[in-house]
Amino acid sequence: MAELYLEDLKVGQRFVSESLVLDESAIRAFAAEYDPQPFHLDPEAAKHTLFAGLAASGWHTAALTMRLLVASLPISGGLIGAGGEITWPRPTRPGDRLRVETEIIAVTPSKTRPERGTATIRIETLNQHGEPVQVATMRSIVPRRA
Protein backbone atom coordinates (compact mmCIF):
# COMPACT_ATOMS: atom_id res chain seq x y z
CA MET A 1 0.00 0.00 0.00
CA ALA A 2 1.21 3.53 -0.76
CA GLU A 3 1.80 5.67 2.32
CA LEU A 4 -0.76 8.40 2.75
CA TYR A 5 -0.01 12.00 3.73
CA LEU A 6 -2.46 14.66 4.87
CA GLU A 7 -2.78 15.92 1.28
CA ASP A 8 -3.95 12.45 0.18
CA LEU A 9 -6.87 12.34 2.62
CA LYS A 10 -10.30 13.68 1.59
CA VAL A 11 -13.50 13.95 3.58
CA GLY A 12 -15.70 10.98 2.70
CA GLN A 13 -12.81 8.73 1.70
CA ARG A 14 -13.34 5.17 2.94
CA PHE A 15 -11.14 2.21 3.81
CA VAL A 16 -12.20 -1.38 4.52
CA SER A 17 -10.09 -3.86 6.47
CA GLU A 18 -9.71 -7.60 6.25
CA SER A 19 -11.67 -9.57 8.83
CA LEU A 20 -10.80 -11.81 11.73
CA VAL A 21 -12.70 -14.25 13.94
CA LEU A 22 -12.67 -13.92 17.69
CA ASP A 23 -13.09 -17.19 19.56
CA GLU A 24 -14.10 -17.88 23.15
CA SER A 25 -10.59 -18.76 24.33
CA ALA A 26 -9.21 -15.44 23.06
CA ILE A 27 -12.04 -13.53 24.78
CA ARG A 28 -11.31 -15.29 28.07
CA ALA A 29 -7.51 -14.89 27.80
CA PHE A 30 -7.73 -11.14 27.18
CA ALA A 31 -10.22 -10.75 30.01
CA ALA A 32 -8.06 -12.72 32.45
CA GLU A 33 -5.22 -10.28 31.83
CA TYR A 34 -7.02 -6.95 31.47
CA ASP A 35 -10.71 -7.11 32.36
CA PRO A 36 -11.34 -9.99 34.78
CA GLN A 37 -15.11 -9.85 35.19
CA PRO A 38 -17.53 -12.82 35.06
CA PHE A 39 -19.31 -11.73 31.86
CA HIS A 40 -15.95 -11.79 30.00
CA LEU A 41 -14.53 -14.93 31.68
CA ASP A 42 -17.21 -17.50 32.37
CA PRO A 43 -19.97 -18.42 29.87
CA GLU A 44 -22.17 -19.88 32.60
CA ALA A 45 -21.90 -16.92 35.00
CA ALA A 46 -22.30 -14.53 32.05
CA LYS A 47 -25.83 -15.82 31.40
CA HIS A 48 -27.04 -14.11 34.56
CA THR A 49 -25.56 -10.67 33.79
CA LEU A 50 -26.63 -7.69 31.69
CA PHE A 51 -24.77 -9.28 28.74
CA ALA A 52 -26.88 -12.49 28.93
CA GLY A 53 -23.91 -14.56 27.75
CA LEU A 54 -20.15 -14.33 27.28
CA ALA A 55 -19.03 -11.04 25.70
CA ALA A 56 -15.58 -9.71 24.84
CA SER A 57 -14.19 -6.82 26.87
CA GLY A 58 -14.79 -3.58 25.00
CA TRP A 59 -11.03 -3.00 25.26
CA HIS A 60 -10.45 -6.30 23.48
CA THR A 61 -12.73 -5.14 20.66
CA ALA A 62 -10.79 -1.85 20.64
CA ALA A 63 -7.41 -3.61 20.47
CA LEU A 64 -8.55 -5.87 17.61
CA THR A 65 -9.98 -2.85 15.82
CA MET A 66 -6.53 -1.27 16.01
CA ARG A 67 -4.95 -4.39 14.53
CA LEU A 68 -7.37 -4.32 11.58
CA LEU A 69 -6.96 -0.55 11.19
CA VAL A 70 -3.15 -0.60 11.13
CA ALA A 71 -3.30 -3.05 8.22
CA SER A 72 -5.91 -1.10 6.25
CA LEU A 73 -5.13 2.61 6.67
CA PRO A 74 -1.50 3.22 5.61
CA ILE A 75 -0.79 6.66 7.06
CA SER A 76 2.83 7.75 6.51
CA GLY A 77 4.79 7.25 9.71
CA GLY A 78 2.05 5.11 11.22
CA LEU A 79 -1.28 5.53 12.97
CA ILE A 80 -0.84 7.82 15.96
CA GLY A 81 -4.06 8.52 17.81
CA ALA A 82 -4.41 11.64 19.91
CA GLY A 83 -7.76 10.59 21.31
CA GLY A 84 -11.45 10.57 20.57
CA GLU A 85 -14.79 9.02 21.41
CA ILE A 86 -15.68 5.37 21.61
CA THR A 87 -18.93 3.46 22.13
CA TRP A 88 -19.91 -0.19 22.11
CA PRO A 89 -23.48 -0.39 20.75
CA ARG A 90 -23.67 -4.18 21.22
CA PRO A 91 -21.46 -6.96 22.60
CA THR A 92 -18.79 -8.82 20.65
CA ARG A 93 -19.57 -12.54 21.02
CA PRO A 94 -17.50 -15.73 20.71
CA GLY A 95 -17.24 -16.67 17.03
CA ASP A 96 -17.94 -13.18 15.75
CA ARG A 97 -16.10 -12.20 12.56
CA LEU A 98 -15.03 -8.56 12.81
CA ARG A 99 -14.06 -6.08 10.14
CA VAL A 100 -13.39 -2.36 10.27
CA GLU A 101 -14.78 0.31 7.98
CA THR A 102 -13.18 3.72 8.21
CA GLU A 103 -14.27 7.09 6.87
CA ILE A 104 -12.32 10.33 6.88
CA ILE A 105 -14.62 12.96 8.38
CA ALA A 106 -12.23 15.93 8.75
CA VAL A 107 -8.76 16.91 7.55
CA THR A 108 -7.17 19.83 9.41
CA PRO A 109 -3.67 21.19 8.80
CA SER A 110 -1.96 22.30 12.00
CA LYS A 111 -1.88 26.08 12.53
CA THR A 112 1.45 25.92 14.33
CA ARG A 113 3.20 22.85 12.85
CA PRO A 114 3.51 23.18 9.06
CA GLU A 115 4.82 19.62 8.72
CA ARG A 116 1.66 17.94 9.96
CA GLY A 117 -2.07 18.03 10.65
CA THR A 118 -4.94 16.05 12.08
CA ALA A 119 -7.31 13.63 10.40
CA THR A 120 -10.57 12.85 12.18
CA ILE A 121 -11.60 9.31 11.40
CA ARG A 122 -14.86 7.47 12.02
CA ILE A 123 -14.03 3.83 12.68
CA GLU A 124 -16.85 1.29 12.66
CA THR A 125 -16.16 -2.24 13.80
CA LEU A 126 -18.80 -4.54 12.35
CA ASN A 127 -19.68 -8.15 13.07
CA GLN A 128 -20.59 -10.78 10.46
CA HIS A 129 -24.19 -9.49 10.38
CA GLY A 130 -23.00 -5.98 9.49
CA GLU A 131 -23.97 -4.72 12.97
CA PRO A 132 -21.61 -2.25 14.69
CA VAL A 133 -20.00 -3.61 17.87
CA GLN A 134 -17.85 -0.50 18.27
CA VAL A 135 -18.02 2.99 16.81
CA ALA A 136 -15.11 5.33 17.41
CA THR A 137 -14.26 8.82 16.20
CA MET A 138 -10.57 9.41 16.63
CA ARG A 139 -8.14 12.24 15.87
CA SER A 140 -4.94 11.01 14.27
CA ILE A 141 -1.73 12.95 13.67
CA VAL A 142 -0.81 12.83 9.96
CA PRO A 143 2.34 14.24 8.32
CA ARG A 144 2.22 16.58 5.31
CA ARG A 145 4.45 16.09 2.28
CA ALA A 146 7.81 17.83 2.63
Add this chain to the structure above:
Amino acid sequence: MAELYLEDLKVGQRFVSESLVLDESAIRAFAAEYDPQPFHLDPEAAKHTLFAGLAASGWHTAALTMRLLVASLPISGGLIGAGGEITWPRPTRPGDRLRVETEIIAVTPSKTRPERGTATIRIETLNQHGEPVQVATMRSIVPRRA
Protein backbone atom coordinates in the same frame (compact mmCIF):
# COMPACT_ATOMS: atom_id res chain seq x y z
CA MET B 1 -14.85 -4.23 49.12
CA ALA B 2 -18.57 -3.57 49.50
CA GLU B 3 -20.47 -3.55 46.22
CA LEU B 4 -21.63 -0.09 45.19
CA TYR B 5 -25.06 0.75 43.79
CA LEU B 6 -26.15 3.95 42.08
CA GLU B 7 -27.41 5.32 45.43
CA ASP B 8 -23.90 4.93 46.90
CA LEU B 9 -22.23 7.11 44.26
CA LYS B 10 -21.89 10.86 44.79
CA VAL B 11 -20.45 13.53 42.52
CA GLY B 12 -16.88 14.23 43.63
CA GLN B 13 -16.34 10.80 45.17
CA ARG B 14 -12.85 9.46 44.39
CA PHE B 15 -11.22 6.05 44.13
CA VAL B 16 -7.51 5.26 43.85
CA SER B 17 -6.15 1.99 42.47
CA GLU B 18 -3.08 -0.03 43.25
CA SER B 19 -0.19 0.45 40.80
CA LEU B 20 1.62 -1.76 38.32
CA VAL B 21 4.83 -1.50 36.33
CA LEU B 22 4.85 -1.90 32.58
CA ASP B 23 8.08 -3.30 31.15
CA GLU B 24 9.46 -3.23 27.63
CA SER B 25 8.70 -6.88 26.88
CA ALA B 26 5.02 -6.40 27.79
CA ILE B 27 4.82 -3.29 25.58
CA ARG B 28 6.29 -5.20 22.64
CA ALA B 29 4.16 -8.30 23.19
CA PHE B 30 0.90 -6.31 23.27
CA ALA B 31 1.96 -4.34 20.19
CA ALA B 32 2.89 -7.47 18.24
CA GLU B 33 -0.63 -8.79 18.75
CA TYR B 34 -2.76 -5.63 18.50
CA ASP B 35 -0.81 -2.58 17.31
CA PRO B 36 2.22 -3.69 15.29
CA GLN B 37 3.89 -0.36 14.55
CA PRO B 38 7.63 0.43 14.87
CA PHE B 39 7.24 2.92 17.75
CA HIS B 40 5.55 0.21 19.85
CA LEU B 41 7.79 -2.70 18.76
CA ASP B 42 11.38 -1.62 18.20
CA PRO B 43 13.26 0.74 20.58
CA GLU B 44 15.82 1.62 17.89
CA ALA B 45 13.28 2.39 15.14
CA ALA B 46 11.12 4.26 17.68
CA LYS B 47 13.85 6.86 18.20
CA HIS B 48 13.20 8.27 14.74
CA THR B 49 9.42 8.63 15.14
CA LEU B 50 7.13 11.22 16.71
CA PHE B 51 7.41 9.27 19.99
CA ALA B 52 11.24 9.63 20.09
CA GLY B 53 11.55 6.25 21.80
CA LEU B 54 9.54 3.13 22.55
CA ALA B 55 5.99 3.87 23.73
CA ALA B 56 3.12 1.57 24.68
CA SER B 57 0.10 1.37 22.41
CA GLY B 58 -2.61 3.64 23.74
CA TRP B 59 -4.87 0.57 23.72
CA HIS B 60 -2.41 -1.19 25.99
CA THR B 61 -2.59 1.73 28.41
CA ALA B 62 -6.39 1.54 28.14
CA ALA B 63 -6.45 -2.21 28.83
CA LEU B 64 -4.16 -1.84 31.88
CA THR B 65 -6.31 1.04 33.10
CA MET B 66 -9.31 -1.31 32.99
CA ARG B 67 -7.41 -3.90 35.03
CA LEU B 68 -6.60 -1.33 37.72
CA LEU B 69 -10.13 0.08 37.59
CA VAL B 70 -11.89 -3.28 37.99
CA ALA B 71 -9.90 -3.85 41.20
CA SER B 72 -10.56 -0.40 42.64
CA LEU B 73 -14.15 0.55 41.77
CA PRO B 74 -16.50 -2.19 43.04
CA ILE B 75 -19.73 -1.46 41.18
CA SER B 76 -22.42 -4.06 41.88
CA GLY B 77 -22.63 -6.46 38.97
CA GLY B 78 -19.34 -5.25 37.52
CA LEU B 79 -18.00 -2.38 35.47
CA ILE B 80 -19.97 -2.14 32.25
CA GLY B 81 -18.90 0.76 30.04
CA ALA B 82 -21.32 2.20 27.52
CA GLY B 83 -18.69 4.44 25.97
CA GLY B 84 -17.02 7.79 26.41
CA GLU B 85 -14.01 9.90 25.53
CA ILE B 86 -10.34 8.99 25.75
CA THR B 87 -7.10 10.91 25.22
CA TRP B 88 -3.43 10.11 25.68
CA PRO B 89 -1.69 13.35 26.75
CA ARG B 90 1.77 11.71 26.81
CA PRO B 91 3.27 8.31 26.02
CA THR B 92 3.50 5.39 28.43
CA ARG B 93 7.17 4.33 28.51
CA PRO B 94 8.97 1.09 29.45
CA GLY B 95 9.36 0.95 33.22
CA ASP B 96 6.50 3.34 33.95
CA ARG B 97 4.51 2.62 37.10
CA LEU B 98 0.83 3.29 36.43
CA ARG B 99 -2.03 3.95 38.82
CA VAL B 100 -5.61 5.03 38.22
CA GLU B 101 -7.49 7.81 39.99
CA THR B 102 -11.22 7.92 39.41
CA GLU B 103 -13.78 10.61 40.18
CA ILE B 104 -17.54 10.38 39.88
CA ILE B 105 -18.65 13.39 37.82
CA ALA B 106 -22.34 12.58 37.26
CA VAL B 107 -24.95 10.15 38.59
CA THR B 108 -28.09 9.81 36.48
CA PRO B 109 -31.00 7.46 37.19
CA SER B 110 -32.51 6.01 34.03
CA LYS B 111 -35.82 7.58 32.99
CA THR B 112 -37.08 4.33 31.51
CA ARG B 113 -35.34 1.62 33.57
CA PRO B 114 -36.10 2.01 37.29
CA GLU B 115 -33.60 -0.72 38.20
CA ARG B 116 -30.53 1.13 36.95
CA GLY B 117 -28.82 4.35 35.95
CA THR B 118 -25.60 5.76 34.58
CA ALA B 119 -22.50 6.99 36.37
CA THR B 120 -20.13 9.23 34.44
CA ILE B 121 -16.60 8.63 35.63
CA ARG B 122 -13.42 10.58 34.99
CA ILE B 123 -10.54 8.10 34.91
CA GLU B 124 -6.98 9.43 35.05
CA THR B 125 -4.10 7.05 34.48
CA LEU B 126 -0.96 8.52 36.02
CA ASN B 127 2.69 7.53 35.74
CA GLN B 128 5.21 7.51 38.61
CA HIS B 129 5.74 11.26 38.19
CA GLY B 130 2.04 11.95 38.67
CA GLU B 131 1.67 12.88 34.99
CA PRO B 132 -1.45 11.70 33.15
CA VAL B 133 -0.76 9.21 30.34
CA GLN B 134 -4.47 8.69 29.70
CA VAL B 135 -7.57 10.64 30.62
CA ALA B 136 -10.94 9.07 29.95
CA THR B 137 -14.51 10.08 30.71
CA MET B 138 -16.73 7.03 30.53
CA ARG B 139 -20.40 6.30 31.09
CA SER B 140 -20.98 3.16 33.10
CA ILE B 141 -24.24 1.29 33.71
CA VAL B 142 -24.90 0.95 37.46
CA PRO B 143 -27.76 -0.93 39.16
CA ARG B 144 -30.01 0.66 41.79
CA ARG B 145 -30.88 -1.10 45.01
CA ALA B 146 -33.97 -3.26 44.72
